Amino acid sequence: MSTTGGTGTGAERCSACGRSTAQVMRLLAGRAPNTAELVICDRCVRECEDAIADAPTRIPGGGHTCAFCTKTEEQVAVIVGVGAKKICDECVDVYRASLG
Numbered sequence: 001m002s003t004t005g006g007t008g009t010g011a012e013r014c015s016a017c018g019r020s021t022a023q024v025m026r027l028l029a030g031r032a033p034n035t036a037e038l039v040i041c042d043r044c045v046r047e048c049e050d051a052i053a054d055a056p057t058r059i060p061g062g063g064h065t066c067a068f069c070t071k072t073e074e075q076v077a078v079i080v081g082v083g084a085k086k087i088c089d090e091c092v093d094v095y096r097a098s099l100g
């Protein structure tokens, strides 16, 4: 529809679901210095919160790493998949809190 190539600042998109700033309320940056270019949107945070509260299903296979803080599965309670990324419960907590 109205995709007339970037108006102003760089078109930031949620790294997980790909929604743009126009489609979400907030984009929150990665928590580790080397993940600062990753962002997650408020919708994904809420979806993750629900997923963790509802059925904290561990992603099978092991050795997963949170894309937003780089912690590994052994360092956090649970890592869930969100869109194209993986996120840990700690990041979801922090992001959720900052959404108010």
Ligand SMILES: [Zn+2]
Pocket (backbone or CB within 6 Å): 014, 015, 016, 017, 018, 019, 040, 041, 042, 043, 044, 045
């Ligand atoms: Zn998203």
Ligand SMILES: [Zn+2]
Pocket (backbone or CB within 6 Å): 066, 067, 068, 069, 070, 071, 087, 088, 089, 090, 091, 092
């Ligand atoms: Zn994390």
